[in-house]
Amino acid sequence: MKILGISGSLRRDSYNTKLLLAAAELLGDEVELEIWEGLKAVPPYDADDDTPTAPAAVAELRSAIAGADGVLFSTPEYNSSIPGQLKNALDWVSRPLATNPLRNKPVAVVGASTGAFGAVWSQAELRKVLAAIGARVVECEVACRNAAAAFDEEGRLVADDAREQLGRAIDDLTGAVRARAQAAEPVAA
Ligand SMILES: Cc1cc2nc3c(=O)[nH]c(=O)nc-3n(C[C@H](O)[C@H](O)[C@H](O)COP(=O)(O)O)c2cc1C
Incomplete structure (x- = not known):
């Protein structure tokens, strides 16, 4: 199983x-998590360029x-909402709506903030946007609060509550991917 990790932060x-890297560590051997690093290169959405x-x-x-079985988003919160660069990238991906690669794709949203x-709030908004685009949004939430203290100096997630929530989010996402694959299997005669 291949999961694509998308961080909404350019920092x-x-x-x-780091939350995505923690997720990669928690995932079992049969699941590969690849972190996409191209967000900064996505230009502002312009229908003339679409x-x-x-x-x-x-x-x-x-x-x-399109090449991933599921997508794990980790979003910061900017002024109570999704960072503009992440929303912009999703606006590009959403077109054309009927055939966009997020359609029916299992996705989960987690997030960290220093607050x-x-x-x-940002996670809730992102789930709303992803549902509007047609993704299968897993009902989970990871509130990695006070993030400066939630990670140690090596960048490992040490906050127990966030680790627990992240583990559940991953289980829910991989479960949704497996359920989708099973539903797509032809029924044996
Ligand atoms: C423009 C801006 C707006 C922010 N607004 C919020 C906010 O509404 N709520 C919150 O919890 N943190 C807010 N923060 C703080 C972020 O949670 C913090 O910068 C966090 O580390 C960003 O995520 P990152 O470490 O993945 O870049 C804001 C930060 C910036 C730069």
Whole structure:
């Protein structure tokens, strides 16, 4: 099983990217988590540029999502919402709506913030956007709050409550991927 990890932060030492790395460690051997690193290269959405020859970074993102069995998003919270760069990338991916690569794709949303609430508003908004795009959004939440203290100096997730929530989110996502694969299997005669 292949899971694509998308961090909504562009920051080098991003806690949200660290959360994805923590997820990769918690996943079993049969699951590979690849972190997509092209977010900064995605240009602002412009319908005039949304042609069959999409900008390279957009084409790469669409292809990375299409090639994954599921997607794990880790989002910061900017002014109580999703960072603009992540929303912008999803706007690109969403077109054309009927055939976009997130359609029916199992996805889960987690988040980290340096504040006391762990980016829960941003996660809720991201789940709403992903559902509007047509993804199968797993009902989970990881409130990795006070992120500066939740990770140790090596970047390992040491906050027990966030580790527990992350473990459950991963189980739910991989469960949704397996359920989708089973539903797609032809019934034996
Ligand atoms: C423009 C901006 C707005 C922010 N707004 C919020 C907010 O509404 N709620 C919150 O908990 N943290 C907020 N923060 C703090 C972020 O949670 C913190 O910068 C976090 O580390 C960002 O995630 P990252 O480490 O993955 O880059 C904001 C930060 C920035 C730069």
